[in-house]
Amino acid sequence: MRVAVIGCTHAGTAAINNILNLYPNAEIDVFEKNDNVSFLSCGIALYVGGVVNDPNGLFYASVEQFENQGVRMHMNHEVTSCDINKKQLLARDMKTNETKSFGYDKLIITSGSWPVTPPIPGSDLENVLLCKNFAHANEIIKRSESVENVVVVGAGYIGVELVEAFEENGKNVTLIDSEERILNRYLDKTFTDPVEATFEQRGIELALGQTVSQFEGTGTVKKVITDKGEYKADLVVMCIGFRPNxxxxxxxIDMLPNGAIIVNEYMQTSVKDVYAAGDCCAVNNNATKQPAYIPLATNAVRMGTLVAHNLVNPVLAHPGTQGTSGLKIYNHNIASSGLTESAAKLAGLSVDSAYIEDNYRPEFMPENALIQLKIVYEIETHRIVGAQVISDADFTQSINTISLGIANNMTIEQLALTDFFFQPHFNKPVNYLNQVALAAMAKEAEKSKKETVLA
Known part of the structure; x- marks a missing residue:
């Protein structure tokens, strides 16, 4: 069995590792535009901020490791065309410019994503950089050493992490985003307000609700112009988002309008013997029950693993995703799963929410911390579709618990009565997860009472 793999970051790496275990006689050809595999781009901010000193730690597999296992690794190779019906592809050696044809029996598309790059005038100026791969990380570090004013465009996870890293390195930092809030896709306002307040206390300028119209400079960027102002910039990092590659x-093959490849639960595309995994494709969202584009490393690893298991016969189905993610910014430990309240309504779900803000330990304990926790649930079914947490203490694992609940259609009543332990060092007699679900039940009971009175 000849297997061609296009792209080798998380999904590609997971697929190859599992194919080697499951089908030791498979002939594997891997085509990768970079000179490395398995780069953890989530570590870029940690690398920029000096938390990670050895960049080699940001890789969990190597080209040599795969070659030693018999995998044919075509590094610095760009696949220029692929005829799916004929099972043939052309790959260009980016160093020699030589192009060769390769045949295969099974094709695995793990081509990933690429940063969104709007056609902003001045984007070609020096020191206007992207943030995606290892080369980008090295370039950001190299160029940031001698600059004073840094502008980050895009207030998603990567953007806010970079803002923290640059500020802690003594830079003057401006964060620009067209949305009115940071992390708008992942968290509701209650959970972004504390982070924004910390940014402002640290001297970071928040230019929110603004769209970049131009970069100015002679050769090198010196200024970022938006529809509402202008900002000094010796370095600009673009973190607007990602699109499927x-x-x-x-x-x-069948795709969503944004180019994300549609796969079934066995990672099969609309064409026989063609599989896809990772940031290049859509995945079933358990909160909405619809395919969605959720480019996360965790999704990519699971999907790559499933490709290998289903390569010969469909035996292991994808359980869907909740888009569960976590973040640490300064003292804020944050995590979310499923849908925010606003995202749920945009998806056409009729939802309500419950929110608690409380000390996580009994008040008699000498040390304590505040936990802010919210769940979003479907009004008709009481099914939980989302959750968010923020605290100075680390309660992020509680969101993994709720992620499991969302995957299994757990209701607020089921969460309210789930058996969680009590120990004063860790929680109160009524665990915060029980507590927020009980708050949701009380809210629904109050609604029923009002409806009864009106009837």
Missing amino acids: TALFKGQ
């Missing part, structure tokens, strides 16, 4: 397959 799938142009090569347009018109050959």
